[in-house]
Amino acid sequence: MINTSIKLEVQTFRMNLECDRLDMKFLAKVINLALFFASWREIERQRRQKYTLDLSSILSAMTAIIPYSKETLSESLAPAKIKWFRRQLSTWAKENLRDFPWRRTSDPYAIFIAEFMLQKTDAATVVPIYETFLVRYPALQDLAAATVDDIAQILKPLGLLFRAERLLQSAQTILEKYQGKIPLSEDKLLKLPGIGIYTARSICANAFNQPLAVLDTNVARILERFFGLKGERVKSRCKLLWKAAESVAPARKVGTWNLTLLDFGATVCTAKNPLCDKCPLQKQCNYANSASLL
Numbered sequence: 457m458i459n460t461s462i463k464l465e466v467q468t469f470r471m472n473l474e475c476d477r478l479d480m481k482f483l484a485k486v487i488n489l490a491l492f493f494a495s496w497r498e499i500e501r502q503r504r505q506k507y508t509l510d511l512s513s514i515l516s517a518m519t520a521i522i523p524y525s526k527e528t529l530s531e532s533l534a535p536a537k538i539k540w541f542r543r544q545l546s547t548w549a550k551e552n553l554r555d556f557p558w559r560r561t562s563d564p565y566a567i568f569i570a571e572f573m574l575q576k577t578d579a580a581t582v583v584p585i586y587e588t589f590l591v592r593y594p595a596l597q598d599l600a601a602a603t604v605d606d607i608a609q610i611l612k613p614l615g616l617l618f619r620a621e622r623l624l625q626s627a628q629t630i631l632e633k634y635q636g637k638i639p640l641s642e643d644k645l646l647k648l649p650g651i652g653i654y655t656a657r658s659i660c661a662n663a664f665n666q667p668l669a670v671l672d673t674n675v676a677r678i679l680e681r682f683f684g685l686k687g688e689r690v691k692s693r694c695k696l697l698w699k700a701a702e703s704v705a706p707a708r709k710v711g712t713w714n715l716t717l718l719d720f721g722a723t724v725c726t727a728k729n730p731l732c733d734k735c736p737l738q739k740q741c742n743y744a745n746s747a748s749l750l
């Protein structure tokens with residue numbers, strides 16, 4: 457009797473064990489199936505995304521290439537339109553150019569310092585730092601003898617503290633190679649640490665009255681919108697927009713022209729919500745006229 461009962465218990469235990477194994481196998485199959493569907497959906501999603509990305513990059517490459525044809529570019533930059541653009545903006549500038557301390561000086565050193573600070577920083581933030589800086593380091597020789605830490609302390613509110621080291625290195629190079637005088641040429645300025653093409657050209661135009669146009673996101677935006685151009689994603693490296701920036705710049709007073717575009721882009725043709733209704737360029741602006749047709 458006892459034997460029979462033990463046998464039954466063992467039998468039941470085995471059956472339970474078998475059932476557990478079966479459950480586990482079933483569960484494993486369900487999990488595998490779920491994983492298979494999940495990965496299949498993920499692969500499909502990525503495939504679609506890749507296709508979309510490929511398509512959009514092809515389209516943007518095409519739109520960037522199309523205006524490169526000489527005919528299309530010269531149509532967009534028709535001389536009469538350029539002339540009108542210049543005239544309207546020059547009139548606007550007479551009343552609206554912003555006033556900053558570095559715009560009231562012709563001292564190349566002060567302009568060099570301002571342009572260095574203005575990289576990736578808005579002008580209003582730069583004003584007090586610029587003034588403090590020039591009191592502390594009134595001449596290039598003073599700056600070249602400073603320490604990185606002292607310069608960094610003053611530049612701290614601007615962020616991007618690596619600028620302190622580059623500014624010091626630039627000042628020391630100018631002292632050694634150019635007898636303390638800010639180099640007069642774009643090429644020489646470009647060889648200094650922390651000086652890019654925009655800064656080099658701004659210094660040349662503002663300090664030495666050289667006819668060098670500049671291109672940054674503000675200028676690019678105005679040119680693209682007004683002339684209906686389509687530049688590349690990185691505007692500062694777009695040949696089409698550089699060509700346009702140089703074509704629309706006047707022969708004289710390019711420094712003032714650069715400031716005009718800069719201020720116009722910062723106050724009227726802004727990235728978000730441009731003030732088209734109050735804009736002196738509205739009448740011939742591609743963007744404003746195509747937007748009003750929608």
Ligand code: SF4
Pocket residue numbers: 678681682724725726730731732733735736737738741742743744
């Ligand atoms: S009309 Fe509008 S988009 Fe065109 S230049 Fe003026 S602010 Fe910019």
